[in-house]
Amino acid sequence: MNVEQIYTGCLAEATYFIQSDSECAIVDPLRETDVYLEKILSSKTSLKYIFITHFHADFVSGHVDLAKETGASIVFGPKAEASFDFYQAHDGEIFNVGGIQIKALHTPGHTLESTCYLLLDEQEKEYCIFTGDTLFIGDVGRPDLAVKSDLSQADLAKLLHQSLKEKIKPLGDHVIIYPAHGAGSACGKNMSKERFDTLGNQRKLNYALNDKLTVDDFVSEVTCGLNEPPNYFPVNVAMNKGINKTFNDIIKSGIKPLNAKEFKSLCEKATVIDCRKPQEFALSHIPNSLFVGIDGGFAPWAASVMKKLDGEVLLLVEEGREYEAVTRLARVGIDNTIGFLNGGIIAWENAGFKTEMVHSIDAMQFESEINAESNIIDVRNNGEYANGHLMNSVFRPLDQIHQNLNEYQSGTNYYIHCQGGYRSMIACSVLKANGVHNVTDIKGGFGAIAKSTSLQITNEEIAI
Numbered sequence: 001m002n003v004e005q006i007y008t009g010c011l012a013e014a015t016y017f018i019q020s021d022s023e024c025a026i027v028d029p030l031r032e033t034d035v036y037l038e039k040i041l042s043s044k045t046s047l048k049y050i051f052i053t054h055f056h057a058d059f060v061s062g063h064v065d066l067a068k069e070t071g072a073s074i075v076f077g078p079k080a081e082a083s084f085d086f087y088q089a090h091d092g093e094i095f096n097v098g099g100i101q102i103k104a105l106h107t108p109g110h111t112l113e114s115t116c117y118l119l120l121d122e123q124e125k126e127y128c129i130f131t132g133d134t135l136f137i138g139d140v141g142r143p144d145l146a147v148k149s150d151l152s153q154a155d156l157a158k159l160l161h162q163s164l165k166e167k168i169k170p171l172g173d174h175v176i177i178y179p180a181h182g183a184g185s186a187c188g189k190n191m192s193k194e195r196f197d198t199l200g201n202q203r204k205l206n207y208a209l210n211d212k213l214t215v216d217d218f219v220s221e222v223t224c225g226l227n228e229p230p231n232y233f234p235v236n237v238a239m240n241k242g243i244n245k246t247f248n249d250i251i252k253s254g255i256k257p258l259n260a261k262e263f264k265s266l267c268e269k270a271t272v273i274d275c276r277k278p279q280e281f282a283l284s285h286i287p288n289s290l291f292v293g294i295d296g297g298f299a300p301w302a303a304s305v306m307k308k309l310d311g312e313v314l315l316l317v318e319e320g321r322e323y324e325a326v327t328r329l330a331r332v333g334i335d336n337t338i339g340f341l342n343g344g345i346i347a348w349e350n351a352g353f354k355t356e357m358v359h360s361i362d363a364m365q366f367e368s369e370i371n372a373e374s375n376i377i378d379v380r381n382n383g384e385y386a387n388g389h390l391m392n393s394v395f396r397p398l399d400q401i402h403q404n405l406n407e408y409q410s411g412t413n414y415y416i417h418c419q420g421g422y423r424s425m426i427a428c429s430v431l432k433a434n435g436v437h438n439v440t441d442i443k444g445g446f447g448a449i450a451k452s453t454s455l456q457i458t459n460e461e462i463a464i
Contacts, residue, residue, distance in 0.1 A: 001100055001121055002043075003128060005178060006035065007195060010298055010328060011059055012184035014195060016130055018119065020098025025049040026072075027117060027130045028180050031062045031331045032247050033069055040070065047072040048097055053132025053180055054114040055080070055240045057145050057233035058187055058300070060333045064243055077115025078106045082241045089115065100127075105167045107134040109160020110141030110187075112151075116167065118175075128176035129199075134160070135168055136179045138192035140208040142226055145187070145233060157219040164208060173200025186230055186300070189383075227382050230399050232303035236333050245335045247327075254315070254326030254337030260351035263314060263341045270312035270338060273302055275325050276345075278425040282358040282441060284345055286316065291429035294318070294325055296422040303332040304399045305430050315340040316348075358428045360441040363448040366415060367455055375414045379427045380446065384419055390449065391456040398423045401430050408436045417442035417449065 002019040008030060016027040017039050024045040026036055040047050047070040050063045054077075063074050064084050074086040075095065089095075089104035096102075101120040108114055110133040117130040133141035143156035151159075176196055183193045192205075203209045207221060258266070272289035274281050275298070281291040292302040294317065303309060313336055317325045322340045329337060341347060349355060361369070370376065378389055379398040389395065396404050398418065408414065408431060416431075418424040421444050428439045442449065449455060 001098075001127075003119070003178070004039075005195060007182070008331075009184075011300065011331060012182045012191075013059060014178065014180055014182065016178055018097060018100075018102075019043050019045055020100040020122075022046065023048045023098040025051060025095075025097045025102065026066070027051045027178075028053055028056070028132065029062045029066055031060050031065075032327055033062050033066045036062075036066060037069065045098075046070070049095055049102070050074045051095075051102065051117050051130070052076050052080075052086075053116065053130065053134070054111045055082075055237045056133075056180070057229070057237050058181075058185060059331050060236055060239045060244065062247065065246055075104070077104055077113050079108070079113040084243050105129075107131075107160075107163035107167050109143060109156055109158075109163045110134055111146045112156075112159075114141070114163075118171070126172055126175050128178055129168070129171065130178045130180075131168070132180045133187050134163060135177060135202075135206075135208070136181060136188050136191045137177065137194045137197050137202065138206055139188040139190050140164070140206075140222055141187055142189065142229075143222055144226060145229055145237075153223045154219050157222050158215060160222065161215050161218045168199070169203075169209065169211075171199055173198060173203070175199045177202055184297075186227070186233075189225060225382065227397070228400060230300065230304045231402075232306075232309055232332060235309050239333050244333075247330060250330045250335050250337070251323065251326055254313075254329075254339070255322045256339035257322075257342035258314070258339040259342055260347045260353060263339070263348070264351075264353055266312070266314055266338065270314045271306060272314045272316060273325075273329075274429070275315060275317040275321070278421055278441070279360065279443070280345075281425060281429065282360040284349065284355045284357060285429075286345070286348060287354060287356050288433045289316065289429065290433060291425050293422060293425075294321060294328075298325070299328040299332045299334070301398075301423070301426055302329060303334060305401060305426060306334065307402065309333045310336060313337045316344060317341075319344065356432070358425065358432070358439065358441050360425075360443055362443045363452040366417075366440075366442050366449065367453040370415060375412060377414050377416045377427070378446070379416060379418050379423050384446070386459065388450070388457050388459055389446070391458050393417075398427050401427060405431075405434055405436075408434075410435050411438065413438045413440065415440045415442060418445045420445045420447055
């Protein structure tokens with residue numbers, strides 16, 4: 001028996017490859033299938049089942065493509081509804097994979113169809129459990145992502161408490177917890193950087209498994225302090241319930257090289273995503289393009305700041321990273337990339353086309369320029385802002401920028417900062433693309449401000 005975790009850092013997502021004898025199974029695959037097909041081939045096994053813990057909101061799964069390519073059965077738990085063929089497991093149903101067994105445990109709460117899969121080894125001993133978004137290391141899944149549910153967050157939190165009590169807690173301390181996500185995912189609040197752990201250790205460290213926590217206390221804990229879910233989450237859920245473009249077709253279209261003239265002719269109808277480094281974008285970029293650097297939280301932020309995921313996309317990307325960019329965008333449902341600028345920004349400039357800049361200053365210059373009347377915009381998240389922020393700053397999280405656009409005036413100057421300088425440049429690009437050009441980015445963000453200036457920092461209550 002072999003259990004392998006395949007972790008994708010930019011999404012903080014874990015897929016699992018399970019092998020026993022001549023058969024294998026996969027839990028929660030990403031969009032691209034090549035990595036799984038290679039593992040199946042190299043292990044000399046046949047894929048029997050594709051287990052899906054729930055309809056994911058933060059990425060588009062590759063279960064339909066993978067099933068077509070291998071003949072494997074897609075397995076969901078109770079309450080799942082989809083437009084493709086799948087097998088709906090019963091609570092407690094056993095699936096045989098080689099010499100091991102995998103038991104479906106219906107665990108509603110994060111979503112109504114959420115199901116964990118308990119692996120029993122060759123001696124039928126509980127070995128590990130694939131918990132999806134039901135139980136993370138150090139946390140549990142947020143109860144506000146169920147789509148088209150008549151239940152409130154509190155109702156779902158109560159279901160989650162019951163699921164943990166009845167399905168997870170009775171398992172032995174030695175059982176390994178394999179969740180679908182780790183730190184950095186928006187599917188929970190305070191996940192650990194650890195990617196797996198024993199249930200016994202989590203009983204000591206994870207508040208959600210504390211037997212002294214009442215139902216009401218549990219509900220309060222899991223529902224308070226949640227950031228707004230990204231706008232693209234419901235879109236990804238819908239895509240995971242349907243049949244989408246094949247990954248190969250997305251790649252074929254997306255990695256098409258375009259010369260500057262061809263690229264420019266398509267700019268008016270497509271969104272240009274500039275994937276370079278923040279300061280490269282600041283020095284010279286294509287008008288109305290969005291900065292989302294490929295070396296940061298690329299795909300989730302691209303999906304968060306695009307007005308619609310189904311529009312056409314053009315890429316300005318470092319040479320040789322076109323495939324990577326198209327792949328990562330497809331993982332979050334951005335399927336209509338139609339090409340990239342061959343030769344990058346140099347080709348654009350050599351063609352004589354217009355470029356723009358973003359005014360970007362360091363923390364010390366920021367301190368010398370501002371006064372009590374300055375418009376300082378903090379685009380970090382709730383937790384970051386609550387832990388410390390500039391006294392006169394206005395809290396406007398990046399993932400809500402489109403909801404707040406009407407607050408910005410085209411003739412007003414704004415100083416934009418995040419924690420390190422990545423998200424602030426995204427915010428500047430979105431504002432410029434929407435006609436707000438008097439923006440100044442703070443290099444190094446709040447981290448540099450706190451370290452290099454004497455500006456007053458406070459922990460006063462968040463005001464939005």
